[in-house]
Amino acid sequence: MRTVTLLSGGVGGARLARGLAALPDLHDLTILVNVGDDEDIYGLHVSPDLDTVTYTLAGIEGPYGWGIADDTFMVMDRMAALGVDTTFRLGDADLATCLIRTSSLAGGATLSEVTHRFAAGYGLTPRLLPVTDDRLRTVVDTTTGERLSFQDYFVLRGHRDQVAALHYRGAAEAAPAPGVMSAITGADLVVIAPSNPPLSIWPILAVAGIRKAVSDARVAAVSPLFGGRALKGPADRVMAALGLPPGNAGVLAAYEGLLDLLVVDRQDADDIALSTPETRVVAADTRIGDPAAAARFAAWLVEEAA
């Protein structure tokens, strides 16, 4: 296992990325990041998952796993004073990232190029790639008949709405970003991060060609559930709303046809019984908020999946 590619959403994926990045023997680590959560806010191109992964690998992530540690909010406070709805609060340092990204994209750069620029600026070793440079947006239909952008659903309304359906707008027309397909086909192991399956991983798999390439690879997924619940966020509720079975059976169903290995938390060790001829289910301590714990878990995972 020298070459590993991680499919990642935000916080959970960032923490596993940090663990994998700490492995001394890993030859090549690529992180393919969801862009379905990207949004235009205040005229800026915000890429929450890409930034969370970047900031976490740079060791500057905020206390809740997103944003930048010790950031200030001078611009947001001022915009609020001028009457702007600033429910989506971007810190000043975070805003600097978004300003550079927005103007670079307007100047003709691709999201891949901008992502590389930040990663290089922070001296990151893993390769970070948005799953696509094209426009891909997760759209949420609620049971009350509303259609919300992801950030409207997630941030502005605190993911309280009942989800009726998800759409990955643009995914069918989107091309994988340069390097994405080879990172999957050339990987000794593809890891699916403990991210929200429908909201963070399915948009990645929805990009043309990616699901097929992943299905041909050796794949290990890490469940985001603990006793059937997400540590934070609405993964369990969204999965139930979309008709998936509860608990890790739902995670298996979410990734049907893709997994060689599913890692569940040790508190769900009974789920080992969910193993099938295709997918082995194993249990481990999957709490990886602490960097040292993430590194231990990553080392174990790469060994276990070999």
Added chain:
Amino acid sequence: MRTVTLLSGGVGGARLARGLAALPDLHDLTILVNVGDDEDIYGLHVSPDLDTVTYTLAGIEGPYGWGIADDTFMVMDRMAALGVDTTFRLGDADLATCLIRTSSLAGGATLSEVTHRFAAGYGLTPRLLPVTDDRLRTVVDTTTGERLSFQDYFVLRGHRDQVAALHYRGAAEAAPAPGVMSAITGADLVVIAPSNPPLSIWPILAVAGIRKAVSDARVAAVSPLFGGRALKGPADRVMAALGLPPGNAGVLAAYEGLLDLLVVDRQDADDIALSTPETRVVAADTRIGDPAAAARFAAWLVEEAA
């Protein structure tokens, strides 16, 4: 003199605007502001003159007459740390203005509408209008054959280049913003602020129809020169480079065919001799940095021009 319209650049115009706004008897004050200095910087639409006038009328202008008092620079510092050239430094509160403007314009609002929104937000009584909602950019040709945007010339290179020619790109195709023409034709008095004639006022006059309307109005200009020199900025050097006579003779030439009255500083009282049958030259204390001095001067000016 109940209805006055001021043609304004940045700092000097803002200070005269503040003086005029303090007059209790003024029925209607409109400030037509240069947009030739507007620039796209960091992907933001920066309107230096509009903002300087707005901030000064709101009483929150920075110590040098531009920007916002006690502003912080968290975003700029961060962008600089990420390798961006931040010679053009925007404070965080100033940046909030630019973010709102940029996203509003991208959403289809006009510059007039955005300007009105800010003015209303600050509770300003005078009407602020950009001279045009269309794109108008002052471009500087230097004697070394370079062509610079205004902000490159003014901020990045500190107006050290020798000017060979100025172009007001887009002016010929630009339409006066709604209300601009009637503010000129309906004014009892049009005042030309002590702004840089070629850099701040000529772009206003270059917009189709405006020079003619101003030439038909009763017009008083305030010279920006003191003993032949600008208090700050390159007005005297630019005027000389463009072949205008030195001193207030150059100001008269810059506004040839337009002025009924030219007010020069009392240290240049000898220039009263420049009076012609068309244009009366008078002297007064034209230092209006202090708000009380600006109000006294404005009261005197409106009386004198009657």
